[in-house]
Amino acid sequence: MEQTQLDPFSPWLEELNEALFAGTSAVGILYGNTRDIIPDPMDGESSRLSKLLFEEYEKKFHTIVSYDLQSGIRFFREEDQRNFLTSLEAYDAFHGTNFSNNIPREPMPAFSILHSYLQKAVLENKSTLLIVQYAELLFPQLETSFHAEARYLWTTLDKWSSHPIFIEKQIRVLLIARHLSDLNQSLVRSPYVFTVEIPQPNFAARKMFTIHQLKKYSNITNLQADYIAKNTAGLSLIALEQMFLKANAQKEKITVETIKERKKDFIEQECAGLLEFLEPKFNLSHVAGHKAAKEKFKKIIQLIRQNKTEYLPMGYLICGPVGTGKTFLVEAVAGEIGIPVVKFRNFRSQWVGATESNLEIIIGLLKTAYPIAVVIDEADAMLGNRQMSGDSGTSQRVFASLAAFMSDTKYRGKIHWFLMTSRPDLLPVDLKRQGRAEEHIPLFYPESDEEKQEFMHALGRKNGIATKHLYFRDPYQRGLSGADIEAILIRAAREAMIQEQDKISQELLNHVIQNFLSPQYQEDIDRQKEAAIRECTDKSLLPEGITN
Template sequence: MTKVRKVNKADPLADLPRWAQQLARKYYTKTVSTFLLYGAVRDLQPLQLEDGGRGFGTLKTFLSEELFGGRDHVLFYDRSSGIRSATPETQKDLARAMTGYDAMYGTDYAKVMPRDPGRALQILENFLRMRLSEGRSLALIIDYAETLVPGGEMSHLSAEDRFVVATLDKWAHDPQFLAGDVSVVLLAENLSDVSPRISRNPYVAPIELPLPTEEERLEYVRSKLEGKKLQSVSEVPVAGLAKMTAGLSRINLDRVLTEALEREVRITPELLKEKKKELIQAECHGLLEFIEPAHTLDAVAGHAPAKQMLRQAASALKKGRIEVMPMGYLVSGPVGTGKTFMVSCFAGEIGIPVVKFLNFRSQWQGVTESNLEKIFNLLKALWPVAVMVDEADTFLGNRDSGGDSGTSSRIFGSIASFMGNTQYRGKIVWFLLTARPDLLPIDLKRQGRAEEHLALFYPQTDEERNELFQAMSKKTGVSVEGVESFAALIPGGVRAFSGADIEAVMVRSKFRALAEGRDQVTKDDLAAVLADFVPPSYPLEIEMQNLVAVQECTSRALLPENFRKLDRDYISKRVRELKMLLEEQ
């Protein structure tokens, strides 16, 4: 293990990470002896070396040598490795204690100590109590706590799991443990994976280990590249490396740097972005999709008022004025109006990453809550970040969800609470996308959560249709010569074209040209396809989506003239009629 220098200072906690300072202060109150560390428990932690320098080691090394280095005995336990000690002296003392235990209870643990929790915890309790009675100081570090006290209802746990829960619960408020110099530290990646009898116990102090901050990443990069010429390793400056790796643990950061050093591959901004995306998606196990914005709002055709509002928000973020930013946006409008594309372009406008929620729900008890906790921890480390939730009305659920022991209701409450945490204003920007905002629970679209409600509509004028045509021409790579006005080619009586419709027309026109042995799409190709094209027609659904978007919009300036003039009572009445008609269908 790494040798650590013990430093006597006026403030002995000054050099410790913030979470360790929090643990130490709680310990000094003598009201808590059991701690539950969760979050980045597999990451590296800073260590103070004998020569005065800074190194990095595992959390268990940090706990045993840095935080509990002055204790007489430090012990480790987990299901896989069983009981181990931090030093040879403690190992010998434990062996002597096991010899006495064998003589008293007729066991043979001095030769081979059991690994199963039922017997291992009895041995540990016996050792802790004996040494506490002698005035010794001890620390017990229990790793993979979720395998010992798994989350879920007590009635669903095995007899052994219930015994472990009862034992740790008893230790947490045991008078001898609280009065003595002993600390029991449980390690788990997710708080929700641990039984509520432990994680919510008033005698257990849960402490989150966050992913490293920009300052902490900078310290690690400098330590890793010490003695090496940065120019030979990276095109990105040291400060840039720290800034661009938000959301990565030190271990992930080490992978990027080690690969560059060993393979002699220089780190470029493009390589760093790709590696970061790869590592984060692997870390999330498919819970989030990492989207790298390729465009700015200049690429969005139409929707001028909505673009102006988002540009103003982007300007505020660039200036660091996060206090004026909305907590989130509700973006509504009929299908095919470019809601997803606009959000991606907004993120590209200010150069922040975009993550998209994927299916984090699971049929297995406790897994959904665990997945959501991983997502929240990553978002807190990634900021500033835009979070996109597509089809939000069906994806997020509501408080009334039933039939799953209340899991959906708890998940909805967790999401609503996280979204409404003003600590993340301007740091985590939520975008809830839906064509049916009326189905989205009020809890999510009220002020303090998705505060600004943007409404997008199909092109209303020939100018907007022509602008959208030019945008789709760039997107699809299909250029059509000699077209002065796309709108003029649309046959009379055809309903308003969406962006998706125009994209389909462009692709068909290219197909028609290739079928005739030509690479260039002509105006005649486009006109022929438009004459033949029959857009999918869902008039009632589209009318419903338009009207509910008008109802939800929080800015009159975003509404086209024909919708702005509509009477609110008429809209409400018509929406009720449409709902009845659609139910009949």
């Protein structure tokens, strides 16, 4: 495949070329979107990474050889394969083995053979590129598995990486892996090993690929290539191709809903339970109370719709006592914007290296899936802080990686962070400072009966309960939360059903309100309210009579 500056499918190739021939290291790691298809920019015909690498380097290296656990040692040219078998006979004669009749696939004997072969290439002055597929299986992050075989492989690779003769004679070893965090970190951080990332396809790549698909499958959609490319951000080209193949096989047209569903499926599959894809069913018209907060978000939403995103906040900290509707407000904001919403699930793991690998998967997806809203509930517990210890520094590294990503200004207006907590005072300053979660928006309980009645009507619409004929009057003037009012409404609807009434009567509602007892955690609620007041970054968001 001839590469050009106009090729959007492999922009990383130039960086790889520079690293391979810089003369500073013999070993490199190619990671990221390594299992995607790579189309030809001229005709759209797809190939895999191994084929692209061979086509790119067949004239730059005398020999190209590949190794993985399933296929073992393979050469791309038949002539090189024959020469290898001949040299293997000499290896057998010296070591007393019989590998020429049965080439081993197991790592230790395979690497021993490859080491001898690369040394022979040095003596014969033949530049050689060794491509090691699925490197994370050979050099895993789990240091506890550093048994004899792992030590041998690591020692061999370490010799290759810093061997001056290997560097001088153009002997190169390229490890292929999906995630750097899956590899042994001593390898990743070695000064003798370079790394090159293959990113997810950008807009230009998705658009060009879509154009080729539209030529291939005529009349499959009424959507333009620009629209499809814009709304499939985060998808691999394989996922995009599968969308066209499925629609063609089922003789269906690709619609806006098709793209939304495919994106949802892809995010859930790629993140394997690390992110939950939310589908907002509400907008700000469904949110009762919180007038100042809603007005602030309406202005922000207007800027997003006008594509004026350069000065939008990097993120939002939604705080307030439990039951104030923080999650519902965020989902309503996302529903108003009309962008995908994902929610962090527990990405931490008991297995060494798995937590960092999980976070790398999440960040890799978010980097290309924008515009997107990211919801982190109970953020103070979910994200941790720099001071956490007892896990070999994993929590500190995870916190640092996430904090750095959240403050990357090139994603301003593209990735919208929503951190929610009832205890913002427990959230590290690093995450809630300006440049990360910049806008701190406090939510409070409704105070007057009119506010409580507004909540009741909104919650009635949410739950499909008729409330237009009802009035909410609390004779005790308690500080009821939105969650309390919803509980009262659902209890009243249940009682109406038991009494075989078509709808809730005013008398029944009054009875339920008078008998309702909310669990009393007043000290906790007061502490949460005070924390929300102290965190507020805009006085207009505070209730009357409160100064920050």
